Amino acid sequence: MNNNLLIGFILIIVVTIIAMLYIGGVIALNNKQVTSDTNQSNQDITRNTIGANKTYNVGHTNDYVNLNMYDLTGTWHGTYTxxxxxxxxxxxxxxxxxxxxxxxxxxxxxxxxxxIEDYIPIHIQVNGKQIIVETIENNTYTTITFNGTIEKDGVHASGIWSSIDNQNSGNWSAVKISSTTNYQCEINPPDNYRRVFQTIYNVLSEIFGSNNLLCINHELSHETYIVYFELTDYNKTKYQQYSSQLKQELNNRNFNITTYREFPTYIIIAGSYRLSENTTYIVSITITGNDQGYRLIIQITPYRE
Known part of the structure; x- marks a missing residue:
């Protein structure tokens, strides 16, 4: 059984590496039907949202702002052709x-x-009024690049999109309809993973706070259930404190920790968790990132003898 567990830990570390590549940014496209009257100083923008129709009011100016100083933060909706x-x-x-x-x-x-039903990370480059939004190719999505121009009001953008294989391309346009950045995927673990996930999530909520754990995506890959979070308030100078708290709280809940590494921008804790006499799971928690943001990944795999 020890050899099988060792093999399991090696497999989960391999999956962790794949997951880290995923969170670097994987993305695909989608569209929003937007109609607007560009002649109005304050224009009503009606969008056919993902799930509902709503109308927003967006201010319009006649002069270019300094886009290097302009804050593009918010929710954008668009279409691609x-x-x-x-x-x-x-x-x-x-x-x-x-x-x-x-x-x-x-x-x-x-x-x-x-x-793409759940949110996935994107790479964004802004240089003056030029904007590039790009995905990273993985096993699920091909690389897509949106290359375009931000208009003088700072809330409209348009340009050309293309896939890395040049099989698809066209035009795109988008409008910023809100300054809010609220989003979160709905976590719904399969029944046989639910109790283990909830135990881990409770530990993370105690240490980081549930408001700081924003779900980016979750998936069942083969037999491994993976959940990706953004840590909205992570202090890398406290990495040793975080690591110590994680180990202590997991041990208190009967996790058998066999692997851990801690660095300012990278923490991994892996081990096994016995749910019952005949049911054991291999689990890992990974925190990785840089000054642009930190991600936390939970992986849960049933142990097979």
């Missing part, structure tokens, strides 16, 4: 927030040609 016939390919929603001067990060979901 296919180049060969200019037909609507889908809708997308971006959640963008500012990490520093000209430093942005964000998340996206989409419908249509590229359907």
């Amino acid at each position: 296919l180049k060969h016939n200019n037909s609507i390919a889908g809708e997308f929603e971006w959640i963008i927030y500012k990490r520093g001067e000209n430093i942005y990060s964000g998340y996206m979901r989409s419908t249509g040609l590229f359907t």
Whole structure:
């Protein structure tokens, strides 16, 4: 049994590496139907949202702002079309927030040609009025790049999108309809993972606070249930304190910790958890990131003898 557990721990570390590649930014597209009257100084923008129709009021100015200083933080909705016939390919929603001067990060979901139900990370580059939003290729989504221009009001953008294989391309347009960045996926673990996940989540909530654990995505990959969180308030100078608290609280709940590493920008704790006499799970908690943000990943895999 010890050899099987060792193999299990090796497998979960491999999955962790794959997950870290995933969170670096994987993304696909989606679309929003937006209509606006650009001649009004204050224009009503009606969008066919993912799930509902709503109307927003967006201020408009006649002069370019200093876009290097302009805050693009907020919720953006847009549409993307296919180049060969200019037909609507889908809708997308971006959640963008500012990490520093000209430093942005964000998340996206989409419908249509590229359907993504849960938010996934995106890379964002802003240089003056130029904006590039890009995904990273993985086993689920191909790399998509949105290259475009922010308009002088700072709340509209448009340009050209393309996939890395050049199989698809077209135009896109988006509008910032809110300054809020509220989003969160709904965590719904499969029944046989639920009790283990809830135990781990309770520990994390005690240490970091439930308000600081924003669910980005969750998935069942083969037999491993994976949940990705953004840590909205993580202090890397406290990494040793975080690590110590995690180990202590997990031990108090009968986790058998066999592997842990702690660095300012990287923590991993892995081990096993016996749910009952005949049911054991291999689990890991990984925290990784940089000054642009930190992610926390939970992985749960049933142990098979």
